[in-house]
Amino acid sequence: MLAPPPEGTFDIDPQSIPIKCTTKSDGSPEQDPLLTQEEGGYLTGPNASRKWKMKDCLRFLYEKLKLKQILQPPIIASILAMVLGAVPFLKSLIFTPDAPLFFFTDSCMILGEAMIPCILLALGGNLIDGPGSSKLGLRTTAAIVFARLVLVPPVGLGIVMLADKLGFLPPDDKMFRFVLLLQHSMPTSVLSGAVANLRGCGKEAAGVLFWVHIFAIISMAGWIVLFLNILF
Template identity: 70%
Template sequence: MERFLSAIVSEAQAGGQSLLVNIKIAVLPIAKVFTMCFLGFILASKYVNILPASGRRLLNRLVFSLLLPCLIFSQLGQSITMEKFFQWWFIPANIVLTAISGSLIGLIVASIVRPPYPFFKFTIVQIGIGNIGNVPLVIIAALCRDESNPFGDSEKCSTYGIAYISFGQWVGAIIIYTYVYAMLTPPPEGTFEIKDESIPVKTLQKDHTPVLVPLLLQEIPSTYSDPSKKEETKGFLMYWFEKLKLKLFFQPPIIASVLAMVIGVIPFLRRLIFTPDAPLFFFTDSCKILGGAMIPCILLALGGNLVEGPGNSKLGLRTTVAIIFARLFLVPPTGLGIVMLADKLGFLPPDDKMFRFVLLLQHSMPTSILSSTVATLSGCGRESAAILFWVHIFAIISMAGWLVLYLRILF
């Protein structure tokens, strides 16, 4: 009996120590993220003013156009092969499932809360579309930098974690620039700035369509007025290029992802660029150096953006709280169920805990920052900025809790 009781006590102590270790491993990356964001907040404050709004815009453009593509190209290209290309198929599928499940939850929440007109679809998007790129990259980088991380070697942990996240970037971008773009289309009044039921007639066309819609059609006569068949074909292609918003897909991170996958799965090109003894490896190494600056730059910019506060939002307290709660506390359990079901069905690579961890992260992130860009183009950028402010503040608490749970499940 004494042996039995002592065994139970020792097991409880070991379990308690294991829980403390998991809490430490999960909380430290969040603490590092918070520290860098706080430094950006201080630099952007009116007392220091080293990182003003214009500087943050330039920093964001630098990250989006150079640093993030370099990171994706170097890490994904070195990790991807033809075999892994087919093994990792569930990563983009998981991103699609993330958007579908999150949007369904957003639809239910929006139906219950009934946000003010015309922010019904906006509420669905803010709940359904999470940050599958920047924030997971930051979490993985901070987690793997610690030598006591449960995933083993720090370099392999970082390389594979970033490769898994980068492999799904192109799918996330397609969702942003198709689904989100369509959902955030301005209402029939042509603007989100609606004060009452009566809308000035000058903002409407005769058929009650938004003023912004026909702008693409106005270019057709000048294009097709040329009798040349070559010019007619060119004008037709350019019209559909603009109509389908295809240029939005040619973004630097997407181009870097596609190039990395194409070069990585072709053995000749892989040996030419990505292997350590390759004649062009200096280019890959240069991209790795530039990519290393992505994490601190984007966190400084994010922290600086929080200095402006939530702004003057028309969503109201009830809708704002509902979006934050649903995004951070209702979507992740659904994602956990999806990943566990996929594991049971044999869709995931066996014994790859980092793969499962990344899939779970994709369901647990705050609202996508890229969706704010589309919202700004659509005229509801102020409301989107308010949501991003509050959801990132509360995500510090929620992400730490979900990371502890995921590590307990995986290990």
């Protein structure tokens, strides 16, 4: 270890920092410190301060928008798949059967076939104490089921009809319109239960999914009859 000299220490007095002398407009000397201190550190130039400001801004947006809760693994995988599929070079490199990296796609397809059974097993494990073991309560669960199965389908019907009026949908393709309408009346995906399980609320999500799928048997039958009467 280095020891301080006998006549002093390693501590530097701010008053003893070397200064440079410049001349003011009136001819009097102006003294500026060679090293500028700010909050315990030294400035290295405007680029460094700009870099730190950008980092602070990005960190603020990341925390304010709660991107950690939004960017879950399924969403990240979906965005990555859309990017890879939209670029022709990457698509021919990964997704085509004769691509050099098609083994990666083949492995993902094999894992994807087992995804739904694994998710159902996880949901079943969360329902080990019954669907009423969640902390949401009867009113909250009933409101979620009502909103998903009764309120969402009319909104989807209005969106599809508006898109049809504006010419966004293929003409004379009633089956395509029926699929668009049907997806709004479907129960919540079991994948949402897996995402909720990552956030530590798997029991609540499993209870809601249980009741949504139970009552969807009745609601889907009614909405399918209505959609068929509208389209055909």
